[in-house]
Amino acid sequence: MDDEVRNDPDVMSDITDSDIRPLLVNASDTGGSATATKRIHYGLRRIGVDSRMLVQQKSTDDPTIVGPESTVGRAWSLARPHVDMLPLRFYGRSDGFAVNWLPERKLERIREIDPDVVHLNWVWRGALSVRTIGRLDRPVVWRLPDMAALTGGCHYAYGCDRFEDRCGSCPQLDSGADLDLSRLTWHRKSHHWDDLDLTIVTPSSWLAEQARRSSLFGDKRIEVIPNALDTETYRPRDPKLGREFFDLPEDKRLVLFGAVDPMGDYRKGADLLQEALQSLSGEIEDVELVVFGATEPADPPDFGFPTHYVGYLHDDPSLVLLYSAADVMVVPSRYEGFGQTVSESLACGTPVVAFDATGPSDIVDHKETGWLAEAYEAEELAEGIEWVLETADREVVGDVARAQAVSSYLQSTVAKTYAELYDDVT
Numbered sequence: 001m002d003d004e005v006r007n008d009p010d011v012m013s014d015i016t017d018s019d020i021r022p023l024l025v026n027a028s029d030t031g032g033s034a035t036a037t038k039r040i041h042y043g044l045r046r047i048g049v050d051s052r053m054l055v056q057q058k059s060t061d062d063p064t065i066v067g068p069e070s071t072v073g074r075a076w077s078l079a080r081p082h083v084d085m086l087p088l089r090f091y092g093r094s095d096g097f098a099v100n101w102l103p104e105r106k107l108e109r110i111r112e113i114d115p116d117v118v119h120l121n122w123v124w125r126g127a128l129s130v131r132t133i134g135r136l137d138r139p140v141v142w143r144l145p146d147m148a149a150l151t152g153g154c155h156y157a158y159g160c161d162r163f164e165d166r167c168g169s170c171p172q173l174d175s176g177a178d179l180d181l182s183r184l185t186w187h188r189k190s191h192h193w194d195d196l197d198l199t200i201v202t203p204s205s206w207l208a209e210q211a212r213r214s215s216l217f218g219d220k221r222i223e224v225i226p227n228a229l230d231t232e233t234y235r236p237r238d239p240k241l242g243r244e245f246f247d248l249p250e251d252k253r254l255v256l257f258g259a260v261d262p263m264g265d266y267r268k269g270a271d272l273l274q275e276a277l278q279s280l281s282g283e284i285e286d287v288e289l290v291v292f293g294a295t296e297p298a299d300p301p302d303f304g305f306p307t308h309y310v311g312y313l314h315d316d317p318s319l320v321l322l323y324s325a326a327d328v329m330v331v332p333s334r335y336e337g338f339g340q341t342v343s344e345s346l347a348c349g350t351p352v353v354a355f356d357a358t359g360p361s362d363i364v365d366h367k368e369t370g371w372l373a374e375a376y377e378a379e380e381l382a383e384g385i386e387w388v389l390e391t392a393d394r395e396v397v398g399d400v401a402r403a404q405a406v407s408s409y410l411q412s413t414v415a416k417t418y419a420e421l422y423d424d425v426t
Helices: 032-046 071-084 086-091 106-113 130-134 181-193 205-213 239-245 270-280 316-325 340-347 378-391 394-409 411-425
Strands: 022-028 052-057 117-120 140-143 198-202 221-224 253-258 287-292 307-311 328-331 352-355 370-373
Touching: 022 032, 022 106, 032 052, 032 140, 032 340, 032 411, 052 071, 052 106, 071 086, 086 181, 117 411, 130 181, 140 411, 198 205, 198 411, 205 221, 239 316, 253 270, 253 316, 253 378, 270 378, 287 316, 316 340, 328 340, 328 378, 340 352, 340 394, 352 378, 370 378, 394 411
Parallel strands: 022 052, 022 117, 117 140, 140 198, 198 221, 253 287, 253 328, 287 307, 328 352, 352 370
Antiparallel strands: none
């Protein structure tokens, strides 16, 4: 335990006497799923738990994160996702569907590390085969970032209820056959996972309900534990710093939206945001939009307001400055397993407008820390944006948002909850 932790009374109060040794497995150590996994991993280590991570693709030099060691192994880890997706070619797709048929040798690696519990996270794109998961010979805790584990392969069902039975005739594969790839994948999961010592964790009550509806996991123990957040890093900063850093106007009210592929990813709801903002154009003044996660496209969409693209942000300090610079964060997603940008924004004292559906429903308190619009009604999304900008006491809402984020997502508290769960299942 380092001196920083030893001298922090808030962390010391969460120090556990557990000697449990978990192994957190994720596809990589970078990206959104990796961020959520590493926050749990570092939170566990911060409270004294000997946590390790195992990944298919490793880019950091952290010795507590284990990845391929040889040059050939690292090269193959880059090729594996593409090979694993080959069956999708029969359906005119190359990504976006979890198959995980490709054999690998991670079971040997896991046995070498010899953890007390295996904590799975986002393990798709060939990171861990369905068969290997079924052969894990110790308790398994699986934190579901999305629906892929409980379906025949889709990451979100988009209203389809076939995962309650055996999948098949998959609308996302544009398949009319019962015995399609989704049905075959479901059968592989059902066969290999039948005797697995498995506990499911979801970061939201919505995702827990989907797991309970699932024919694969409906009889398993299901717990809800929100994603962790380092609220010392994610905290309010002077808005002027962020606006200066990103060259944003100081005399405008800024609406923030984040997505890697804003108009291409239907799930992220940029089209709904566009409709909402266009309805506000001419109704409210001195407002501009800021988009992060993407650079400006060759043919940018018309959001109804001047729009700034700041690109993909690779580090926490930049994100903190941007959240703090904004007047309101809008998360118009149709589906989110949790909503990481929602909790991050609230921790920085910036209200969030989202739909009262899926993950964000657990995070945003309506008219307390932001606004929850009726699901997928752009008009209500616009009403929420206008409420934050024109009506709400921005300072009060920001203070409540910050307090709620600290009380709900504190890294050490979430880590302690996981440590207690590990002890309970072993």
